[in-house]
Amino acid sequence: MDTLALEAKATGQEKKCSAPRPRPKPPKKAKRIVYFEVEIVDAKTKEKLLLLDKVEPTSTILDIKALFHKSNPQWYPARQSLRLDPKGKGLKDEDVLQTLPVGTTASFYFFDLGAQIAWGTVFLSECYGPLLIYLMFYFRLPFIYAPKYDFSSSKHWVVHLACMCHSFHYVKRILETLFIHRISHGTMPLRNIFKNCSYYWCFAAWMAYYINHPLYTPPYYGQQQVKTALILFLFCQVGNFSINITLRNLKCPGSKVKKIPHPTKNPFTWIFALVSCPNYTYELGSWMGFTVMTQCLPVAFFTIVGFVLMTVWARGKHRNYRKEFRDYPTLRSPILPFIL
Amino acid sequence: MSAPAMGTTKTAHSDVAPKKKRGPGALATAYLVIYNVVMTAGWLVIAVGLVRAYLARGSYHGLYYSIEKPLKFFQTGALLEVLHCAVGIVPSSVVLTGFQVLSRVFLTWAVTHSVREVQNEDSVLLFVSAWTITEIIRYSFYTFSLLNHLPYLIKWARYTFFLVLYPMGVTGELLTVYAALPYVQKTGLYSVTLPNKYNFSFDYHTFLILTMVSYIPLFPQLYFHMMRQRKKVLCHVEEYKKE
Numbered sequence: 059m060d061t062l063a064l065e066a067k068a069t070g071q072e073k074k075c076s077a078p079r080p081r082p083k084p085p086k087k088a089k090r091i092v093y094f095e096v097e098i099v100d101a102k103t104k105e106k107l108l109l110l111d112k113v114e115p116t117s118t119i120l121d122i123k124a125l126f127h128k129s130n131p132q133w134y135p136a137r138q139s140l141r142l143d144p145k146g147k148g149l150k151d152e153d154v155l156q157t158l159p160v161g162t163t164a165s166f167y168f169f170d171l172g173a174q175i176a177w178g179t180v181f182l183s184e185c186y187g188p189l190l191i192y193l194m195f196y197f198r199l200p201f202i203y204a205p206k207y208d209f210s211s212s213k214h215w216v217v218h219l220a221c222m223c224h225s226f227h228y229v230k231r232i233l234e235t236l237f238i239h240r241i242s243h244g245t246m247p248l249r250n251i252f253k254n255c256s257y258y259w260c261f262a263a264w265m266a267y268y269i270n271h272p273l274y275t276p277p278y279y280g281q282q283q284v285k286t287a288l289i290l291f292l293f294c295q296v297g298n299f300s301i302n303i304t305l306r307n308l309k310c311p312g313s314k315v316k317k318i319p320h321p322t323k324n325p326f327t328w329i330f331a332l333v334s335c336p337n338y339t340y341e342l343g344s345w346m347g348f349t350v351m352t353q354c355l356p357v358a359f360f361t362i363v364g365f366v367l368m369t370v371w372a373r374g375k376h377r378n379y380r381k382e383f384r385d386y387p388t389l390r391s392p393i394l395p396f397i398l
Numbered sequence: 399m400s401a402p403a404m405g406t407t408k409t410a411h412s413d414v415a416p417k418k419k420r421g422p423g424a425l426a427t428a429y430l431v432i433y434n435v436v437m438t439a440g441w442l443v444i445a446v447g448l449v450r451a452y453l454a455r456g457s458y459h460g461l462y463y464s465i466e467k468p469l470k471f472f473q474t475g476a477l478l479e480v481l482h483c484a485v486g487i488v489p490s491s492v493v494l495t496g497f498q499v500l501s502r503v504f505l506t507w508a509v510t511h512s513v514r515e516v517q518n519e520d521s522v523l524l525f526v527s528a529w530t531i532t533e534i535i536r537y538s539f540y541t542f543s544l545l546n547h548l549p550y551l552i553k554w555a556r557y558t559f560f561l562v563l564y565p566m567g568v569t570g571e572l573l574t575v576y577a578a579l580p581y582v583q584k585t586g587l588y589s590v591t592l593p594n595k596y597n598f599s600f601d602y603h604t605f606l607i608l609t610m611v612s613y614i615p616l617f618p619q620l621y622f623h624m625m626r627q628r629k630k631v632l633c634h635v636e637e638y639k640k641e
Contacts (some may be wrong), residue, residue, distance in 0.1 A: 268597045355598035
């Protein structure tokens, strides 16, 4: 390729990474700005909540939400869902008023999404919990097992290994949440934190109780079983990390443009050729490894439940990809190559 | 719990505000009518069996044995209702129906059948009679609804009898589980202890206690939901009649 093409490619990428909000064009001398009138109606009671006049046609939904918030301080923008149709989907924050299919008097239906919480807070609580809870059981804090075992250490090597693996997994997730993940939704409903934390924390406690129990029975096939499972676990941890890095590199900071992920030079990402959501595939693999390593039925249950949930999410994402991109690769399956 | 699926969407819809839902086709309707007729008949058999046994013996004790087999058969048969919801021929929630049917099946098999010593308890008769009356009314309600010829008496009975039958059934169920506790603890029924190959343990005794505790939040919710359904269904009909 010649240098001109490379240059064009570079500027093209730059353009893509710049902020998507269009710069308002300065009005031509002959034209006047047509201001919009915005009416906000409650989606359920149909009562008129706010009437805004002289709204710039180039304002975004986010600007309107900010104005609404000023008059109704209890509904901060993250909590608002403005819709063109009461039963429709919420409009995106970056949608511009004049691009919407409304006349100069726009009517939006308002839906209260309920108290919101930042996704980062939820993810971090989900991960810190199991990390600490597992360690509590590992160090055999009092009141968990019989008093004579308090602060004792397991004589099985695999129990120490399991603790390291489990802790590594959650530390990795915490670091990913802090530095790598780029989530398009800023917030989620408040009740999610209770739901998610109960799920992760209760399962973590349940698994940790049996693995660190004084009467724990090590795996049937001994060292061989543990070593094989450990390799699978580590392989999938690296895989999951690679996928998260790849997904991060797809999105530019602040941009909400969606792109199709593709295999990169990293062999762990080659699975993108066959699977839409390989991060879930690798996550399943990690937990299967952990199950075999500890030979613990509660871990197997956790793996199965997690697999069901991740399959539901993967199928949803796969469906969204196919809806959004006409040329989405048809060979890909949501989570398991060719199967699911 | 003793009176399952009373306030389900199916009845609310057919009585109150007929929503445009894709109802069951002709074949499905025929099947459902047969299913509900068979279940009504089955529970009538149980009711008759109880009465005959009482008259023959002259006392309330030990009546369970006279209807043990039909009770197990027809109560377990109710699992089909979960399938009906899953397939879509009945517009109820799979989860809600499943939960209710499973709790009945659990009491029938995992408590009454498994712990022989409780089968003589009077609490068993208490919940069996509550279930019997409820199910006869419920299945005949469904049958008539499907045939679009629902007598007001049946509708009234369905939305009124539960006021007494539901607490009666719940009391019987709780007393039975409570009576089973000492035997379960003594024999370690359905329990798994450590150490074992799969590093898992399960204490059925604790599980039964937790089940009893779960009635505390669940029973009032279901009971008041049914009372609300009652108001919606019966009061609406009265208004309609007045017009």
